Amino acid sequence: MPKVHVFGRDHINTDEIIPARHLTTDVEAELAPYAMEDYDKTFAARVQPGDIIVAGADFGCGSSREHAVWALRGAGIGAVIAPNFARIYYRNSINNGFLALECAGIVEAFQDGDEADLDLIGGTIANLRTGQKLTFVPVAQFALDVQKAGGWLEYMRDHDQAALEAGTLNAASTEAGHGHPGHEADQDAKQEAHRA
Template sequence: MTRTLKGKAWAYGDHIDTDVIIPARYLTSSDENELGKHCMEDIDADFCKKVNPGDMIVAKENFGCGSSREHAPLAIKGAGCSCVIAASFARIFFRNAINVGLPIFECPEAADSIETGDEIEINTKAGTIENKTKGKVFSVTPFSPFLQELIEQGGLIPYVRKQLESGRGKK
């Protein structure tokens, strides 16, 4: 099944670290909805008031650098964002995003072209990012079928839970 993500872009620069994504003062919870209330507030105080379900964060180089906290991708999901597009990701953020079921797309060309307010549509299976506002289409390597299923299930824990419940996790 093809999954299409649609939303408005919220563009940021280079080296957006996990302390900016979710400030440490809010790490008293691991509930994504609670964390989402404070997502990006130290770089964009009104982000949570402006973002709509399905919107996307777009950034330049090294998005998610800093600490290894899983709270950062959880906060992005909790804020209602459908994904993150960046020129590059910190490796630990990349892993944590997949583990919690947050789709991320590494595409320098898209990250350089997309601006705040642009309407974006992503076909996750085909690996296309379309900037509807500017009429540009970018290619990105789609996730493997396994990773697509893991993300669709909401991350690693829900995926494993489903596997165990269905008996596929037993040997």
């Protein structure tokens, strides 16, 4: 079972997640030893693959650097769970296939070193020491698919562009027109092509 590393303070920023002095690489393994070092110098040495960070609100505020996601993932962290995230950090997490889960009351439910049972399908996390179980904001299937692929670029490589367009652009609402500009022109072009 993964262990929990609690960083209970609100507004932990990207400079604390990975200090700017280490932004000389984008290789996760090279960033990993410096993850959270200004907050806790022993953190990276204690992390085991799949461990979880429990953090206070607005985690990942500050700059938009993706290094903040890469450093934690490189260190072995499987997910960060907080009441909420800075929006750019949250989006970077999705784009990089990294789990950022929003869960009210999470900081109060865990102590550093507790073991957790994370159920992505059921949308729960349980503290195995206390038995307390919390429900987190469900993860969209799209985000899970991107996470499974290893990130947005990998997800795109795995999916044919035509299949993506078929799944998103040819929805019932777009096929029916519903006043979308150019819909009549599209129909005229199709009829013209069919006649030719």
